[in-house]
Amino acid sequence: MKLKNIMLGVVALLSTLMFSCMDDINDWPVDPSHNRLFRSLVLDVVEALPTAVELKYNQVVDADKYIFEFSEDSLQFTEIVKTVEVLADTLTPFSASTQSTKTEYRTVFEELDGTTAYSVRMYAVDISTGLESGFNELFFETPAEQLFTSYVAYTNRLEMVWAPSDRVTTLILSDPLTEEVLIEKSLSPEEITTGRAVFEGLSPGVEYMAQIYNNEKVRGTLSVQTSGIAGGFVIDVNVGDDLSTVIENAVSQGYSELILSFAGQAPYELGSFTIPNGVTGLSFTGSPDVNGELPHLNLEEVRLSDLNFDDLIFENVEVTGDYGRYFIFIGDDGTELDEIIFRNSRLSDFRSIVRLGNNQIDITNVLFENCQIDNVGGYGVVNIGGSTPTLDTLSFTNSTLTELATQLMDVRNSIGEVHIGNCTFVNLSTSMSQLLRMDTNNLLLSVTTTNNIFAGNNGGASVNSLSFDMGQTGLNVSFGGSYITTDLEINRYDFANITLFQGTTYELFLDPDNRDFTLNPDSGFGGRGVAGDPRWWYSEE
Template sequence: MKKTGLYLLAGLFIGGMAACEDANDWGYDAAHDRPFRPTQFETVEELPTSVQVSFKGVQDATKYVFEFSKGDSLLFNNIVRTDEVLADTLTPFSESPLVVSTEYRVWFQDLDGTSRYSIRMKGVDERTGRESGYIALCFDTPNEQIFTNVIPGTNSAVLNWDATKEATTIKYGEEVETQPETETTPAVLDTIWAEPVALTSDMQGQLTLEGLKSGTNYIAQIWNNAADEVLRGTYDFRTLGSATAAPIEVKAGDDINALLAGQTGDVTLSFSGDAAYTAGELIVPEGIANLYIAGNMVNGQMPKLTMGKFTFQAPLNNVYVQYVDIVSDGSAQFLVEIGDANFFKNITFEGCNISDVPRSIVRLNSGDAEVEGITISGCLIHNVALSGYGLLNIGKAKSLQSVVIRNNTLWNITDQIIDLRVEVEEFEYTQNTFYNDANTGIPKFFRLDKQPKSITVTSSIFSGPNGGSKTNAGNSDYNWLSYAGCYRTSDLQIDSREFTDARVLSYTAAELFADPDNGDFHFNPDLHFEGDGEAGDSRWWTK
């Protein structure tokens, strides 16, 4: 009985299995016989002309297909490109035993800036023809910038762009601010556009705009419209000089002080890059409210002005020295020295080359001086303060609002960058390249006797053998000062006060730069310096 019961149970079990198979034997739609679509698809980084995407793998996929549609949001009505990536060429970014859990990352180049794209992808098994479903996303590329720089003049501007980039048209116009109808109505910025300029290959990435107004804000745009209009760069600039007074053209051999004598209000001295000038002591007489020393580039050359110093015979508002190659004749220790009540409210050196000043570019030592700002921007400064005092020396002032040193190359400077013994509202030292060679030493970089109310020191490079001597970041231990975002090369040896939070590089200035002893601070492309495009004077960045 027991044995028969076993056979019976076995028969029932086998019969039951057969019945289950018969009951569930239905067909299926071959159209749905496909791998699962990726479980992850997203952008990692969006640049003006490229995007990096991340995705999880598809089981048995031998390739991945990516389709880009431009100008819509996940509609895919305007497919502009299709890219295929072979699975066996991918390197996992984050590997897993399961393909569907392995993350891959891929870059796609040659996109248009300032554009909306939809992108979808699928996995394909080429051996069977099976394909996964699509997964899609939408993203916007940021603004592109192929302008490398714009050098303004008094009545002109030289536009420079990357000639390897495709572009067909430059548009430019004067920016004007419409007056509000009422006190509560905000002013509106409008643009008066000039006739667009068609670009040709013989321009080689450079165009000079003529007939501009002095002291006026302009905007330039560069476009490519081979298929549709694509904005490839935008640059805002201001022409040199005053908007309210015609420039005084200075010719080689002119007595500059004679040209200034008797002038009142706003005065613009316009110098030409194809000439050299001599001033000795440049005397600014009483009656001048704002002085512009404006250099107009000619064939890439700044006007060269050999002089001793500026002297002010009365207080004035603003002094702008722009795009001039100033070489000290050694007859004065300071390029600008304020020791009495004849002070400026603001002084700016912009885009200049300044060399051979024995001591400081600006020496402020007056208890009467009420100064709003001292600014040095976009300059190349060489062999300054070799007799001491430092680049800027501020011993006395009734008040001082700001000191800004931004986007400069400082080459062979001694004593210190700044000797600041008064209270200042704001001190900024950003995006500068500093280098001292084997013959020039700086014992400290900043002497700040009083803590500035606001201080920013970042995105700068400190480098060089520094005359074989050690240096200090500051004159004292400034526990309130961080050098985050800055870099120090290995050959700049520290005494006792380090650049707190700065990145210390494993290579020397000679390895980092192309030819620093001869003033070429382009980065060595073989190093792939991580600060390229962020730190130091932007003129040396890889374009």
């Protein structure tokens, strides 16, 4: 009996010791460094824009807010340049999950700088306990920003236009080749508010590089050029002046590169005009008024006298012609001409704008840039009447072309390159048979079309992309990246790889009947900001 009592006592003692040890085992102190929230499972970039970044991350259990810290020191975070606090109760899940830690949020962070390497770190906070999570860290780079929206060129100055922002301080104009800074201009409060400033005292026809800064950060870079011909002699043309006379006076003084400068709203009645002998380059250059209106020239026809010519330029002018005439007709054997350029101009009422006869003619480029062309007859905007002339490049960019009869171009020889980019084509009352007409025995060497819009019911008629079956030739013309509306009916030859906009011309544009082709913001158009003439991308309101 005594032994039994001793054994019971030993068992009791061991039990007490065992439970005491168990209490000690489960009562370890908590390491403060681990007493925190779990980190987000993910922190990643959805899209990096010039002045913003969209980040995705996951929900953190018990987090009341998320803190994002940005630096520019490659994940060192020695100097935080931006801190953003995002409250959890303001977030809407981008992708919800039954497992809360897999619920995805997305947040856009704005007012960043372009062309900048950023580091961002994120942590979550429980406000009631003060507990925080560990860091998620990420490195990304923003692309170059383009704050400039346009510019207005004059022979002696450039007016720069940008999206108004209070984060701009300086404009710089430099030589594009040497990068030498020619003008550095501190922006006034008024210039900052209006988003406009002028570089003064420049020379005509010169290319420059313009940049806009916020302190040391570049917010926009744009290649710009003053109007006119480089080194050209400027002639101020008054209403009623005889062009031949004023040009001959300049030639008699030894000038051969001339800039005809037009201003004001009174129309210039210029009729049919032949450029006098002795001129090797000529620019018809207008000065837009404060409202952007262009000088109006009633000019039916322009012809050359000399066989050798450098540049023939029309810029910042509105030209109305004679529907029965070619605006520029070149038909003399031995003619050599560098460039025919139409820039920032409106041209209307011609049989054809550039017509080359089937003669020994050698031209480098015919370029249409930022133009509006309306009511051109059946010969096409450009017409090359045979296989004899040579032309290296024919280009239409950032332009709007309306009511074209028959075709955009009729080309009967092997041009080196044709490019049509960011143009808007609309025919409402006129019927166009095909966009491009060619001679299958002398096909173009290269045709590229990018980001165009084809719209209108084409006067009730169907239209072809080309005048022939592309499949029967070696020429491949793709309209990938361009759009066509549902009311423009295709005839036999389709626009290869084009995207069909599921709507009519009147659903795509705000007021096409009144030549307002601003894209309707409610149209759901996928090419907004990419396709068509950029002047119509966004409303000015």
